[in-house]
Amino acid sequence: MEVQQLQEAFINNQNHRNAYQHAMTILSYDAETVMPKDAGARYSEVMGTLSGESYHLLINEELKALVKEILQRENEMPRWMFREAQELERSIKKAEVIPQEEYMAFQTAIALSGQAWIEAKQSNNYQLFAPHLQKMLDYATCFAKLYDSSQPVYNLLLDDYESGLTMDTLDKLFQDIWENITPLIQQIRSAQQPDVRFLQADFPLEGQRQLAHYVMDLLQIDRNRCAIGESEHPFTTSTNNHDVRITTHYYTNDLLSSLFSVIHEGGHALYMLYTGDELNGSSLAEGSSCSIHESISRFFENYIGRSREFTTCLFTKAQEIFPQQLANVTAEQFYRACNVSQPSLIRTEADELTYPLHIMIRYELEKRLVDNSLSVADLPAEWNRLYKEYLGLDVPDDAQGVLQDMHWSDASFGYFPTYALGSAYSAQILAAMEKELPVWELLAKSDLSPIINWLKEKLFVFGGIKKPQELLLEISGEAFNPQYYTNYLNKKYRSLYNL
Ligand SMILES: [Zn+2]
Structure with a gap:
């Protein structure tokens, strides 16, 4: 031919x-x-x-x-x-x-x-x-x-979501988290928590919708190519780089839930919007891997979105929309409220610091279910034991325990680790970006253009053409290194809690 x-x-x-x-x-x-x-x-x-x-x-x-x-x-x-x-x-x-x-x-x-x-x-x-x-x-x-x-079967399952990912890589990542993050979580348990009662006010939906559009503007999301809808659980989907859709869920008694979900899904959306035109219609338009996608959404949600600089911009707008609810609140209080760390039962509600422990628990359980060293009958008891051991929590019932996530109901074994891996990738990407851009100064000016352009040129445009390890190596000059992640978490939370 x-x-x-x-x-x-x-x-x-x-x-x-x-x-x-x-x-x-x-x-x-x-x-x-x-x-x-x-x-x-x-x-x-x-x-x-x-x-x-x-x-x-x-x-x-x-x-x-x-x-x-x-x-x-x-x-x-x-x-x-x-x-x-x-x-x-x-x-x-x-x-x-x-x-x-x-x-x-x-x-x-x-x-x-x-x-x-x-x-x-x-x-x-x-x-x-x-x-x-x-x-x-x-x-x-x-x-x-x-x-x-x-x-090993579990490596094959991991490979479905991240080509080439193995238990060796994850064991190292989780070992690093175990050694460097769990002691910090322990210390924070006995530290004083900030007062966040102001978040329990009533925040009418109309105002929250306004805030969501403001966030999309800050992220420079082209509304001619990206729509926002409402669903039970927030998600992002696209058919090509001219049709991307994000969703959120508004709760009148919770300002932060929808706010950060829009930033998270907005990150996924940016990746999809800036994937190269030639990839439209191919599987490569879905991005390099689940973990890389998650690294971008979490980069915007946590690294950018929960920074002091960015929360200050958010707070100014939120106070303008909700003057009564946020009357006696300062930008610093708002920043701290966006970064409270406390062990909790539900993965999707976990804070940035305790989140990877939820993933470690699922990773341990999946490995053992797959190699038959743990039976389905013994799973709930083992789940509860690990929540006690890792997060110090008593699980009151299976609905808030082993039944909380839908992933196992459609056989998505091996998917959970991509969430933690994505967060760890973000830290390495951020460290590389900081060498080339004054990231925090730009955020203080609400100017995300250079940050988005940097990601566009080095990552978004390639979609799935480049594999995760290739991207990391090109962007940061080194192979995946979990220490960027644990260093970032330590630095941020030690400063937040004066430890
Ligand atoms: Zn996501």
Whole structure:
């Protein structure tokens, strides 16, 4: 085949497959935001049909032949096309080893497991979920072994979310956190906490919406290409770099929840908005990895968003919108309120310092569930034991314990570590940025342009063309080093709590 012909055939194939992806993305955004409840049954059927079609378009001889030829002719191909072919080869291999009936049975089992998890959580009854969890675990381990029986199963599961990630890397990261962060958490437990009662006032939704738009302005999010909606749990999704959507959830008795979720999702949105145009329609538009995506959202949420400089900008606007609620509050009090650290039961509500411990607990449990050294029946007791050991907390019930996250209900074993890894990557990225930009001076002037441009040039524009380790090495001049993260947390929280 002529080079041009080959490239055109590949792009046509990609556009065709992407049309299904585009439709499913918009339908699921609709389902999470505005779809009436009773529309759910038909929605699931439609999604089932579309994902079945998508599966056939992936596992298909025409695409396989195109991928093979592109991989053989690397020098004649644009870089993105070669990388996309590599990613497709990997996805095809992973999907192909699963017999189609097994795959369909797994999809059905996921739907049932999801429903059982919701019911179990609502009624605080782990037994309702346990058999489904066992099934999810069996499917995940069985599929991983079919793909590659020579490697530890948990490494294969990690690889689904971050190519090449292994337990060795995570063991080092968590060891570092254990040694350097847990003593600090202990010290803060007996330190004096700031007075945050002003956060318990009533903050009407209209004002919070206004504040969310102000934050999007500060982050320079182009509203012609990015919309904001409302959903139960905040998330970001996109179909291409001209259609990005974030959501948030407003609570009238909680000003910070929506505020920081908009900054977090805004970080994800910036990454998607500035991914190179040539990547639209390819899987590379989804970014380098889950961890890199999370490193950007957490960079904006915590490193930038919770800094003294940025919270001062936020506070000025918040006080203008809520003059009565914030009448006797200072910018310094607001900054401290945004950075309270206290061990808590729920991962998604945890502060920046105690957050990685929630991930370490899940990591320990997942590893043991996967290698069969922990049974599904013993999981809740083990969960509770680790919360006591790591965070000093008694877990009152399974709803606030082992049933709190949905990840295991759809077999996403190996996903949790990407959250902690993302935070650790952010610290290394920030340290590199600080060498080239006066980050804090810029924030004090509410001028994020140089910061966003820096990330755009060094990271966003490449999407998934560059792998996580390649990006880190290019940006910071060294391989992943967890010490940036533990140093950052120590410095910040020792200063906040005068330790
Ligand atoms: Zn995120």
